[in-house]
Amino acid sequence: MRRLRIIYDYNIGKYFTFQPSKKKPVYNWFYYKEAFSPEVVDYCLNLSGGVESIYDPFMGIGTTLLRAKELGIYSIGRDVNPVAFLASYVKTRNYFDDEIEEVKSFLNSLRTEEPSIKWRFEFFPPERAFPPRNFKEILSIREQIEYLKNEKIKNFLLLALLSVLPMSSYVVKDGGVLKINKRKRTAKAVDVFKRKVKRMIRESSLIRGKEPDIYLESSINKAEKADVVITSPPYLNNVSYANVYGLELSLLFLDESITKKVRGMELNSFIKKKTTPQLPDSFTHLPIVSNYFSDMRNVLENIKASRAAFFVVGNAIINNEHILVDEILSEIAEDMGFEATIIVGLVRKTRINGFLHKVRESLVYLKK
Numbered sequence: 356m357r358r359l360r361i362i363y364d365y366n367i368g369k370y371f372t373f374q375p376s377k378k379k380p381v382y383n384w385f386y387y388k389e390a391f392s393p394e395v396v397d398y399c400l401n402l403s404g405g406v407e408s409i410y411d412p413f414m415g416i417g418t419t420l421l422r423a424k425e426l427g428i429y430s431i432g433r434d435v436n437p438v439a440f441l442a443s444y445v446k447t448r449n450y451f452d453d454e455i456e457e458v459k460s461f462l463n464s465l466r467t468e469e470p471s472i473k474w475r476f477e478f479f480p481p482e483r484a485f486p487p488r489n490f491k492e493i494l495s496i497r498e499q500i501e502y503l504k505n506e507k508i509k510n511f512l513l514l515a516l517l518s519v520l521p522m523s524s525y526v527v528k529d530g531g532v533l534k535i536n537k538r539k540r541t542a543k544a545v546d547v548f549k550r551k552v553k554r555m556i557r558e559s560s561l562i563r564g565k566e567p568d569i570y571l572e573s574s575i576n577k578a579e580k581a582d583v584v585i586t587s588p589p590y591l592n593n594v595s596y597a598n599v600y601g602l603e604l605s606l607l608f609l610d611e612s613i614t615k616k617v618r619g620m621e622l623n624s625f626i627k628k629k630t631t632p633q634l635p636d637s638f639t640h641l642p643i644v645s646n647y648f649s650d651m652r653n654v655l656e657n658i659k660a661s662r663a664a665f666f667v668v669g670n671a672i673i674n675n676e677h678i679l680v681d682e683i684l685s686e687i688a689e690d691m692g693f694e695a696t697i698i699v700g701l702v703r704k705t706r707i708n709g710f711l712h713k714v715r716e717s718l719v720y721l722k723k
């Protein structure tokens with residue numbers, strides 16, 4: 356195995372999560388546990404010098420793009436999940452006075468009436484996940500949003516509505532699955548929705564600048580030219596974003612099958628039995644994770660015109676085997692002509708089957 360450059364910087368690791376963004380205006384319009392914080396973007400930009408354009412092939416809720424907009428840098432993003440796409444879109448638009456007036460008049464005319472639309476979800480009936488009054492209020496708001504003609508306003512309000520599901524429901528996101536806990540405290544849906552929209556209105560003019568170009572599609576087979584890439588792909592942890600944000604997805608589309616459709620387009624972050632021949636020779640003994648790395652290889656192929664790329668990744672323990680995602684990704688990238696440096700940001704201790712493992716999360720820095 357070749358020697359890779361590995362350095363440690365625990366200052367950056369605390370920004371690999373959404374936690375520091377929870378109080379940041381606009382960044383926090385939608386809670387996405389898997390997002391990183393804008394400090395990661397700043398860190399990458401410091402390493403790359405002057406940057407003309409940025410691409411995020413797994414943009415999530417648009418942290419990279421929003422920070423780029425704040426800094427006056429043009430950016431492009433992709434994601435397959437419509438909830439993530441909606442959050443990125445709404446957070447990165449510029450809003451004009453007449454649009455904000457329209458949002459206000461929607462709030463003023465909001466009523467709670469018997470909804471006529473139906474909401475179905477793949478994993479459980481949504482009505483089980485809410486106190487009855489909240490369920491009715493949420494569907495009623497959803498229905499009233501549906502009648503709006505202006506798509507931009509509609510999306511603004513839809514994001515506000517989706518963002519209040521966690522606090523108005525009994526649902527607990529536990530790892531990759533949704534659980535219903537009827538003892539969980541819930542807030543009155545209409546109240547939290549109104550509060551949320553008012554806060555979004557207040558913050559809607561804070562970040563102005565060139566709007567990024569964003570696409571609701573998979574990045575696995577799309578080549579993109581940008582100066583620098585800053586991203587965090589799904590971790591190798593068997594978790595589907597379509598499932599974790601499934602309740603939000605099904606309310607957005609009012610279509611039970613949407614979760615399955617989105618799941619089918621996600622990067623293979625699942626372990627598999629089948630082997631594929633696309634790994635470097637030293638890693639073909641890891642067939643169970645080969646799909647993940649063959650998808651990642653495609654992603655790297657698609658961005659090879661960029662002069663630098665940054666990937667926040669997490670290593671994994673699978674069947675008692677330590678999968679060094681940061682090293683495998685670096686090797687694949689080096690085979691394509693990048694020079695890789697692994698910047699270890701944090702090390703988590705996890706106990707699996709009685710064994711204590713130290714598993715790191717790193718920023719893989721690739722440059723030409």
Ligand SMILES: C[S@@+](CC[C@H](N)C(=O)[O-])C[C@H]1O[C@@H](n2cnc3c(N)ncnc32)[C@H](O)[C@@H]1O
Pocket residue numbers: 387389390391392412413414415416417418419433434435436439572573574575586587588589590596620621622
């Ligand atoms: C770790 S999150 C990215 C979070 C992002 N850095 C942020 O701050 O919001 C990974 C994202 O990859 C998306 N994703 C999964 N498969 C994808 C694919 N094939 N193409 C594009 N995006 C995909 C998921 O929907 C998820 O939003």
